[in-house]
Amino acid sequence: MMRCTSSAALALGLILVTLISQSYGQKLQVGYYNGKCWNYNVEEIVFNVVKAKFARDPTIVAGLIRLQFHDCIVRGCDASVLLNGPKTEKTASPNLSLQGFYVVDAVKAALEKACPGVVSCADVLNIAARSAVFLAGGKWYFVETGRRDGFESHQSEAIANLPSENMQVRDAVHLFASRGLSKEDFVVLLGGHTVGATHCDKFESRLYNYHNTGKPDAKMTSNMLYALKKTCPRRSKNQVYFKNNPKSHYRMDNTYYKNLLVNQGILEIDSNIASSPLTNSLVKKLAYAPGYFESRFGPAMVNMGRIGVLTGKQGEVRKYCGAVNHHKH
Template identity: 35%
Template sequence: MRALVFPTAVFLLFSLFTAASVSGNLSFNFYAASCPTAEFIVRNTVRSFSSDDPSIPGKLLRLVFHDCFVEGCDASLMLQGNNTEQSDPANRSVGGFSVIDSAKRVLEVFCPGTVSCADIIALAARDAVEAVGGPVVEIPTGRRDGMVSLASNVRPNIVDTSFTMDEMVKLFSSKGLSLDDLVILSGAHTIGSAHCSSFRDRFQQDSKGRLRLAGNDLDTDYANELMKECGSSSNPSVTVNNDPETSTVFDNQYYRNLLAHKGLFQSDSVLLRDNQTRKLVDDLANDQELFFENWSQSFLKLTTVGVKTEEEGEIRRSCEATNA
């Protein structure tokens, strides 16, 4: 199953149609009159934080996934408090919140009560990709912020790194995302890092506490390097790069890594076991432009999952709490 690629003019029309049909009242240049500098402020905030901390782009990209897959793209992940999404263990390693909060504070000065935290998250993830060499993606805005954030909603709605293909397909399908979208959006792992605990299922520990590779779908040298970096310690602060080759650049190296059996997570490696996904992995590994064009389409779909518009939500004064 090969992802569809359109000429630029046709793709623009496709994007407009998709945004209108999938995301209700979202629109391009939504803030043109009410806050014309909104996207500029978010982009500058992302670039400023990223120049100080190279890990920020990967964190922002992970943040949008974890927000949009639970309650839709409504900034529910930003809400703080007991039993909110942030309190679930699966979200404790999610970062980038300070970037969103910083952009929000500036926007509240120039355009109070106008730009939603949900839009800031989507725009910041888009700008993070661009900041590290990825494609420029136009996305519609007009999302409103949700008022519900429950830890109990997290686990049933996010991908676990040990997921099988069937489990991932089922989850992505429930969000309106296709098999192609699954493969393309997995390319987000071309940047960012992961805690050793998130892929320990790929190794076994012997009686002397030494790690051994479990299974045969990881390159031996790569597996040895991971074991060396992680050791037998369960120290939760130890991390490794998702992409062992070009970890700070958004490119198609992720797919070349997969073909070399250097996919960090079990959920990465399973993409090679299905004939349909394997074909798309091959195509994307051999053509970065194809990856960028398809990323733009799939990212647009991701950031319009379950959006709230008009009276469905609110524009928070602070991303950390509802206005009530």
């Protein structure tokens, strides 16, 4: 009798799980596309396209890593950042300096050739970012897939949700927590700033008029202040690399954290995570514990890739990442 009841309960449970997964689609999983694109390896197709583009233009590694962040933090990882149109996320001012869209388009075109309508743009962003991390010398990690693409993208949401470079650590930790990410995830993910560059206007006030004092930020070393002022006179449109070692501009290593500890953070948020008691010990660990940053970055990207994922009928697989297939009525 007992056995009968428990197996009936099990059967009922299975039916329920099946029904739920049919209406909401499947959860994210590693290798979701295995066997779904003939006998092509979807992740390998993505990697090869990114690798070919990277060979000509290493800056795209920074572009692709940042794209995943800017997608996931606004409306979840639904490829809303890729939609073109008058008032879409792309048009919000922090997104005007995003780069790497052409790589996403090339990846998507290669996938559509292999198996049309199978691989979502949201997954392309996540797989492409992992490819970028690896090509930049970071550790390979297993990426979860199975996301669908969203139907909406709003400039106002990007403005409201993308973090500001002058943010206090406490507020940034809250923002990430509201997306299910821990304080450690936040500090590790900010290590994305180990690659790429920033425009001068994003930290100009630190050079000339820090918090309306009429003076530079006292946390900057005089050497660095001198060098940055040279590249960034007032109202300059120039860019500076996050790291000052030319060999390391596009290398996924932990010199970002080492620099922070000698007051060489460029953006205020970079410098803040080193000085804040909330995050200072984590920064030290990331700077000094061998291999720690390298082993934590991938898992933190995976956690970020879980934000607000759409499955089943909540989304679609776009044919072209810049536009939805059907407008919802």
